[in-house]
Amino acid sequence: MRYYIIAGEASGDLHASNLMKEIKNEDSAAEFRFWGGDLMQAQGGELVKHYRETAFMGFLTVLKNLGKIRANFSLCEKDLLEYKPDVLILVDYPGFNLRMAKFAKENGIRVHYYISPKIWAWKEGRVKKIKAHVDRMFTIFPFETEFYKKHNYEVSFGGNPLLDAIENRxxxxxxxxxxxxxxxxxxxxxxxxxxxxxxxxxxxxxxxxxxxxxxxxxxxxxxxxxxxxxxxxxxxxxxxxxxxxxxxxxxxxxxxxxxxxxxxxxxxxxxxxxxxxxxxxxxxxxxxxxxxxxxxxxxxxxxxxxxxxxxxxxxxxxxxxxxxxxxxxxxxxxxxxxxxxxxxxxxxxxxxxxxLGGAGASARFAKMIVEDLKSQ
CATH class of the missing domain: 3.40.50.2000 (Glycogen Phosphorylase B;)
Structure with a gap:
């Protein structure tokens, strides 16, 4: 199957790379195209843009780089349609990824969100966008699961992948x-x-x-x-x-x-x-x-x-x-x-x-993702 993954910072690159490694164990024919970093690139596939070119933080910085941000959206939308993945996997990075979730959903692409945006802390209203445009949400903290349950949205908790990253360092x-x-x-x-x-x-x-x-x-x-x-x-x-x-x-x-x-x-x-x-x-x-x-x-x-x-x-x-x-x-x-x-x-x-549930989270999430795709 074909996987399109978007991670916008160093931590996303780390978790996405471990997820890619475990997806390959579940799906021997897995193909990847992604926005991310060096760790994801080491797992194979095609890097579209490195996160160092897409990480804009703060109101003024975003304002100064609006042209680049719009160009990144256009590039990603065009690339997604041309690649025609079986699933779009989004890793945190909500400012960019929630827009891409909407675009993918409107174009018939299945959307998985791996590592929820921190909407439980800020901009809780974004939960409406997630419910509308995300087919499966995978959470890594117990309190996130409770948050989504409060909003009548079913999610899948599999532990925290940081434990894997640290154990396998x-x-x-x-x-x-x-x-x-x-x-x-x-x-x-x-x-x-x-x-x-x-x-x-x-x-x-x-x-x-x-x-x-x-x-x-x-x-x-x-x-x-x-x-x-x-x-x-x-x-x-x-x-x-x-x-x-x-x-x-x-x-x-x-x-x-x-x-x-x-x-x-x-x-x-x-x-x-x-x-x-x-x-x-x-x-x-x-x-x-x-x-x-x-x-x-x-x-x-x-x-x-x-x-x-x-x-x-x-x-x-x-x-x-x-x-x-x-x-x-x-x-x-x-x-x-x-x-x-x-x-x-x-x-x-x-x-x-x-x-946090012990080691093995990346493998558990990979299994859930692949099983979901096979069931469609």
Missing amino acids: PNKDESFEDFTAKNNLSNKPIVALLAGSRKQEIERILPVMLDVVGDFPDHQFVVAAAPSITKEFYSQVVGDRDVKFVYGQTYDLLQQSKAALVTSGTATLETALLRIPQVVCYITGGGKILFAIGKRLLKVKYISLVNLVMDQLIVKELIQHYCNKQSITQELKNILEEGNYRSEMLENYQLLNEK
Whole structure:
């Protein structure tokens, strides 16, 4: 069968690549065409556009790139009709993918949504579009399933594919000495900095994270560099601060770290599943006024997936003007110190792992997708 997949960022590329791998186990004749990244490309098939060319974040950035965004829609619509897939599989990325779901449905193409958009947190009204244009929704969090049930929309939960990605990661047995030698790092304990994968959020959040470096002379700070961002860009943001970078080794870096400062998103869950104490740091554009408006519009109590899944405050969330040098410094000290605060966070991480359903999610989702197509 022919599969057309659209992923618009690094995490989508990761999950889609693992799904493609498992689909091939279920369907030996599987053919892929996709929008995504290097990990998907490694599974075979035809890459139409890399996500580094399609990731636009923030109102002003979107406004400046409207021409490119319209051109991407036109290209995708034309390409989809020419390829004539058995199914369109959408991976998160709602601004683009919900429009493509409507277009595909109108043109008789079956639509599967793998990894639901976060409409449970923002723009809940989009559930109407999903019910109208998506044939099957596959959820990766228990609370998502409950959300859709509330809207009388049947979904399929199969666990969380992040557990597979982490369980099957390369270099999982690598020693601290080998990792630091390979990356020209010192023997000091590591604090990992995960500042996002888009230029706009890196520019906003990484400088604030870096403000605390001087207060921890006995530690080394290492940035998990996003593969789509150049070294030159990072150098401009970092300036002369004493930090190192590693590319394409986020999991390797985390597993060797004592603690991490993490931008809200999938990275908070990855950090927790790798059992690394963390501080969640997030700053949106627009300052206090837009932050106050956003808080009123949000439908959830927390911004980090760790806290959302557990439905309680497991990791500290420092948001907007609360995300400052003083607050980050204090919280980082708390989680670096061997004591009750740190150990309680690690114990809650174990409960989180159990709640997400264990490994094997990618295979379960692939089986559901292929069986659905065979039944049509």
